[in-house]
Amino acid sequence: MDTKKLRQKILDLAIRGKLVPQDPNDEPASVLLERIKEEKERLIKEGKIKKSKRTASSDKYHYGNVPFEVPDNWVWTTLGEISNYGDSINVQVDRIKDNDWILELEDIEKDSANINQFLKKSERSISGVRHQFYTGEILYSKLRTYLNKVLVAPKEGYCTTELMSFNTYGVMSNKFVCHVLRSPYFLDYTLRCGYGVKMPRLSTADACKGMIPLPPLGEQQRIVAKIERWFSLIEQIEQVKNDLQTAIKQAKSKILDLAIHGKLVPQNPNDEPASKLLKRINPKAKITSDNEHYPYGWQYTILGEIFTHNTGKALNSSNKEGIMKSYLTTSNVYWDKFDFTVLKQMPYKENELAKCTVTKGDLLVCEGGDIGRSAIWNYDYDICIQNHIHKLRAKIDLCVAFYYYVLLYLKENNLIGGKGIGLLGLSSNALHKINVPLPPLAEQHRIVQKIEELFSILDNIQESLKV
Structure with missing residues (x-):
């Protein structure tokens, strides 16, 4: 079982409205989009955020000219319209406290986006500028987007400027947005418009223009719950596969040990x-x-x-x-x-x-x-x-x-x-x-024949794990 492809298929079904059933009682996404606009206008008016020139209007995406069809109560929008992507807070490293968490790209596992290590500033040798982020914000790697390093921040800290930290005005599910950004559809978009050969990046302007399928809030939450349930099952499958791989390796080692000490095949007087x-x-x-x-x-x-x-x-x-x-x-x-x-x-x-x-x-x-x-x-x-x-x-x-x-x-x-x-x-x-x-000499041949017979069985099992 190719668990990576299975995850991609689940995400693809999710962003097309095919992972969970629609609920006619949900407030339509068009109303949610208006609420996002109102919240943005309020924050701009109060001087808490600036009006962004990067925001692209989603009006032209409501009918036709869309990447794929979505359910009737969904709408198409853009990342720039539903988030403050690109408005990261820059902080000089010398202003960061020694006990503050510093997140670098190498700390994030590709595809799963699991964090491998949490290191404080005092545990790193760094200089320059970092982006400040807060608990619950989305962290998106604009560098080599195909590595799918996208996650919701588990706590506040500071990150490399290759990670963009942003929010969605508290009106929608950041976890759902993360799943959209990690989906095959959005990944394909970033690969088409990214720049650079060896270390391709996604520009802020192109990120903000990226089209996002927007479900009602209730459906977003149901989708996230369903994805997390499926991904949890996949992780269990992967763990079983890893355990089986380890068992196969140990079995081969034991076969060799028996063979070299004359215990794999009987002796012939x-x-x-x-x-x-x-x-x-x-x-x-x-x-x-x-x-x-x-x-x-x-x-x-x-x-x-x-x-x-x-x-x-x-x-x-x-x-x-x-x-x-x-x-x-x-x-x-x-x-x-x-x-x-x-x-x-x-x-x-x-x-x-x-x-x-x-x-x-x-x-x-x-x-x-x-x-x-x-x-x-x-x-x-x-x-x-x-x-x-x-x-x-x-x-x-x-x-x-x-x-x-x-x-x-x-x-x-x-x-x-x-x-x-x-x-x-x-x-x-x-x-x-x-x-x-x-x-x-005769026993040498019998031992090799038995080793290859047993190894062939184990190799077939190992090969089946890749399917």
């Missing part, structure tokens, strides 16, 4: 013991008869004992002679997959190709970034690697996929690290000495 496999690799290898952490028939060894490994060629712009070959960088390698979007080329000399060429079945391990991230090269063509990628090639017949999962397990349990100052890296020496289990 007819399997050739891992000791013989290890002896074929190295006749002088130390054979452990008592494996404390592994089943009978398994061995304990190091990665360098069962794999040859080396890194590729260092990138050097001065190298201009040789055979041009495509090569992988660490940016091409992810866990269990490769990204070929950007594939670079570099000249290689004949004596470098054997070391740098990857063939089908090789296990590639990155030394930096997400240290230890790995993928098996399962393609029928060869490719080269740069020096920040380790190429592991099995010395004899091994199930390489089993060791991919070993590395994944070690990574998830913080057992693969890196050494260095600043950017850490997994050196060849450290990679060589990584302790790994060695099950019988």
Whole structure:
């Protein structure tokens, strides 16, 4: 279930008068609009507000020339006509008290408009000017409006000037106006008239010209209650989805733990013991008869004992002679997959190709970034690697996929690290000495088959959560 689209659909139905039924006993919105005009005129006359040049008349929107049809007892108006948008109070930061709340854009979560943190002036390093706002006023982000950072202020404070604070003269529901401003319809309007490429903004003039569908006050309140009820249910669904995602991650981790310790599939006494496999690799290898952490028939060894490994060629712009070959960088390698979007080329000399060429079945391990991230090269063509990628090639017949999962397990349990100052890296020496289990070959294949079977089931569940 795409809960974001579901929220957008609910808002779209709400502003079109299709979320709750109309009540013929409601006072028509046209009367409410007149009351707003009267309140504005009274405040202007008393000198409490100034007459705004930005206000656009809604008369021409009552009939025809409207974005979409609304119920008969609704009217079309503009944001400038029903609010004091653009009349924010500017306050110099040095005049704000240390204990006053300072709201910045990064404190507001996109789409949900939940406030992630409440910080006082004393907890921020700020200068310049802020907008003063009061409890119950609407806060609207004119910067990157597609992030939908629109909310009703839960308490008074001061905010970045990228947030516009305004009110609706106490005659209508500010929560309803918030929902209109967050609706797909109004968002589309702001995207069409916003200015700026990288950081698009909505001008005050265009915001005030934005057309608003206005229901009777009673219906506004019913719409808000219905939206809040639906959104609460959606939040519960999202929480369940998040819990399920966490459970899937934990299940995969447990599967790997069982697999690496010989508890995922039963042992077969007819399997050739891992000791013989290890002896074929190295006749002088130390054979452990008592494996404390592994089943009978398994061995304990190091990665360098069962794999040859080396890194590729260092990138050097001065190298201009040789055979041009495509090569992988660490940016091409992810866990269990490769990204070929950007594939670079570099000249290689004949004596470098054997070391740098990857063939089908090789296990590639990155030394930096997400240290230890790995993928098996399962393609029928060869490719080269740069020096920040380790190429592991099995010395004899091994199930390489089993060791991919070993590395994944070690990574998830913080057992693969890196050494260095600043950017850490997994050196060849450290990679060589990584302790790994060695099950019988047949059991390696059974373990991988069971892991992939269980992971496939969990992946299907995870994919269904996106629908």
